[in-house]
Amino acid sequence: MISLRQVTKVFDGGAGAVHSLAGVDLEVGAHEFVAVIGRSGCGKSTLLRLIAGLLAPTEGRITVAGEPVTKPRRDVSFMFQRPALLPWRSVLSNVLLPVEIFGLDRREGRDRARLLLDLVGLGGFEERLPHELSGGMQQRVSLCRSLIQSPEVMLMDEPFSALDAMTRTELSEELQRVQMELPRTVVFVTHSIEEAVVLADRIVVLSPRPGRVHRVVDVTAPRPRALGRADLDQVSRDLRVLLSEVTG
């Protein structure tokens, strides 16, 4: 579904060039859930922005669904660290933003938006404004906005990192449930080993400066997963070792 070949990204900053990614190779299959983990500044967000077509690679080739990425695609959704809701729009109309921008049928979009909001437990909050919701609820709205695109690919950049630990666990369980019901191809950036282990089929560990693929770890434990299982703990320990290697 997604393929990166020898992808390099160099930013020409004011204080000299920043090598963000160097020679990254990555294949993500259809409906596969890949987590990307690594130190702050190792190029995780850059990687997602490249796949999303928000940035162009300095070198290398990126394809999604077999086509080279030249600009953002409608079947690729992007979810940010913060909810990024428009403060003047109600919950429902925030979810409908992609429908409006794409010029799709609003009536049908509205029905689907309600279904999605129900799916994440936000039924009854359709007419609220974002500031009336908790951080966790806002991020759920943002998830619905991603889902209404019916994306083939979901790119998620630390979507839960601004939330408290409990809400975080809750949301990653919810995402797991959504993924089991409506499987998508997902690339999920996170700082949290636990989150990666619970959610991902494969975990990519990046090494910093410039960002390279250090190791890829498969997680084969059956779903639904919850933390505290012995096999997941083993993977977590392995990852911790790998991460300490790339920081050293």
Add this chain to the structure above:
Amino acid sequence: MTVVLPVVGLLAIIGLWWLATIVFGIESFLVPSPVDVVSSFVELPGYLLEQSLVTLWETVLGFLLSIVVGVPLALMIVGSKVLERMFYPLLVALNAVPKVAIAPVFVVWFGFGIESKVLLIVLVCVFPVVISTASGMKSTPHELVELLRSLDATRRQEFFKLRFLYALPQVFVGLKVAISLAVIGAVIAEFIGARAGLGYVISQSGASADTSLAFAAMSLLAVMSIMLFYGLAYIERRALPWAEEHRGMT
């Protein structure tokens, strides 16, 4: 409660003023007592209201015109680095010119009628409108811009669905400054050369040492300023119910 406290404050000040004029035995042509002021209003209610309406009309017209001129100007400046470099310093310089100095020139150019008043008001108001609109247009959070980019939105959509709406609370900050300045601008213009308006009343009463009348006119100006300001604040609250809470959040 929101109404009671300001009213109590106002009454206290008026009470003190009254007391002072009595205790110190101040002559009413120097500082008239509240009673003198009220009675000079009661003597000429029709005349004073008529003059108030003249000033109000000039103020509103000048204010609206400064929005019509200022907002597009701000959008141009924000939209183009070249235009910003070309016109921004000019705008700053224009704003630095003392408006009192320009007012007589405007009278020479545009006469004693309403035109010279409205244009001076525009000159006074346009700067805060431009600055606040421009800074509002630049305040769009990066992540929201990136969200629209990730949806492959057109520039037009990015403008109308995001940047412009996001700028509105900032625009209102400028408008609230502008509306107060507009009243001042109207009075300055009427001082310099006019045949009507509260500023004209004040300058005439000064010439005839009718201080009570001047105070009555000033009180009406104050009432007008307050009404315009809170009227605008009311419109803002109705139009942008999200703004206050949102600002509190970020």
